[in-house]
Amino acid sequence: MSKSSETRPLGVALAGFGTVGSGLGRLLVENADIIRRRTGRDVAVRAVLVRDAHKAREVPLPPGAVLTTDPARLVNDPGIDVLVELMGGIDAARGIISAALEHGKHVVTANKALLAEDGLALFRLARRKRRILRYEASVAGAIPVVQALKESLVGNRIESLMGILNGTSNYILSEMTSSGVEFGEALRQAQELGFAEADPTLDIDGHDAAHKLVLLIRLAWGVDYPYAALAVRGIRGMAALDIRFAREFGYRIKLIGQARLAADGAGAPGDAPLRLEAGVFPALVHHTFLLA
Ligand SMILES: NC(=O)c1ccc[n+]([C@@H]2O[C@H](COP(=O)([O-])OP(=O)(O)OC[C@H]3O[C@@H](n4cnc5c(N)ncnc54)[C@H](OP(=O)(O)O)[C@@H]3O)[C@@H](O)[C@H]2O)c1
Known part of the structure; x- marks a missing residue:
């Protein structure tokens, strides 16, 4: 990754703006300073995908983000580095995660149903494309346990x-x-x-x-x-x-x-x-x- 691509804001797309998606959108705006100080980089939400663009929403879109009902809009945007899938369900979620990985984007998802029932193919695709597929929020996100099992406890025999x-x-x-x-x-x-x-x-x-x-x-x-x-x-x-x-x-x-x-x-x-x-x-x- 070139220096300029590291220092420009990380482009994020939110696929889903319901309970979790709108909460994340709000936190990315409210905590922008903290995130910049800890990571050295700004995060810019560039697009938000929903099913119904006319629905009244309690949480405003992050500034600069476009609202769309077209998954291709997220997947084809070169300014989007990370797609965050917070739609739930199986088929549509699998479709957009696969397409995002195919287009070279990293993916974060909270969709435990999809990962549990059909996750292996997605993990394989991520590995093949050398992209990151993260899912801490899908299991006990507040603890958090996924990264602990993956890294801190990786050398332990778990009984x-x-x-x-x-x-x-x-x-x-x-x-x-x-x-x-x-x-x-x-x-x-x-x-x-x-x-x-x-x-x-x-x-x-x-x-x-x-x-x-x-x-x-x-x-x-x-x-x-x-x-x-x-x-x-x-x-x-x-x-x-x-x-x-x-x-x-x-x-x-x-x-x-x-x-x-x-x-x-x-x-x-x-x-x-x-x-x-x-x-x-x-x-x-x-x-x-x-x-x-
Ligand atoms: N709720 C929790 O406490 C919680 C905790 C951990 C993990 N999760 C996981 O997080 C995910 C989201 O949960 P949630 O509670 O936030 O769901 P939600 O409130 O129902 O929100 C779903 C969002 O996705 C959009 N959406 C759904 N299907 C779509 C499609 N086919 N195309 C485009 N947009 C679509 C919806 O659009 P509209 O707004 O237009 O309807 C809505 O904005 C799920 O996988 C869930 O298991 C949830």
Whole structure:
């Protein structure tokens, strides 16, 4: 990269300007000074892709950004270095990420569903094109865990990982525990507060957590655990009575994503395939345990 291309602002396109996309757009403007001081470079949002250009939006577009409904506008713009995919869904997102990589752009995505179900081809394409495909925000972005597994822990043998991987389910279970409300009422509250989607299926049936678990397994063990092979159970149908009984015995019910080396797979020598046990399920967690 020439000196001039390093010092000109990094050109960014936001594909998606919903909850996450508009939040990122706002932060890139509000925190421009901090970003410049830490990275030595300005970031300029040059284009924003949406489905409906006429929709009223609460967050203004970053100054200088054009609003478009045409993915080709982003992909063909030589002033765009990085495409940030925040649309969600599978097909359209896969299309624009592939096209961006093909056109020599780096890509950042928060789309765990796409990466879990169909990520390998995209990672291969990125490698072939020598472009970066990053996805920290797709799994536990606030912790953050992706870079830690990829870099800091790269030399460690990981035996197991477990965590609460879905905020919506966790909110519902916490409300049911603290207020004694039934599942339906807790879900309604979560939707009113904006924690749960209008269609909360992916969250409450465990699939969102399962998508994240597939990505974590790939990072921790370098294997592609087929999404369809994962045992997945969500919290739909959990009753306030279940939570009360668990509480009386000193337990909380949590939706847990867990993966571990199977007893006979631990320390598999040489090229022997790793045997992993993995799943997402509601579990009894003792109240003294951190995850409670
Ligand atoms: N929400 C969260 O807390 C959260 C946390 C971590 C990761 N994520 C991930 O982040 C991604 C975005 O989530 P979100 O909650 O921000 O979604 P969202 O609020 O529904 O926003 C989606 C945005 O993408 C645009 N869009 C969708 N399909 C499109 C298409 N085919 N062509 C052009 N534009 C399209 C929409 O345009 P319009 O505005 O015109 O409808 C909207 O601006 C998802 O992959 C999600 O899993 C979300």
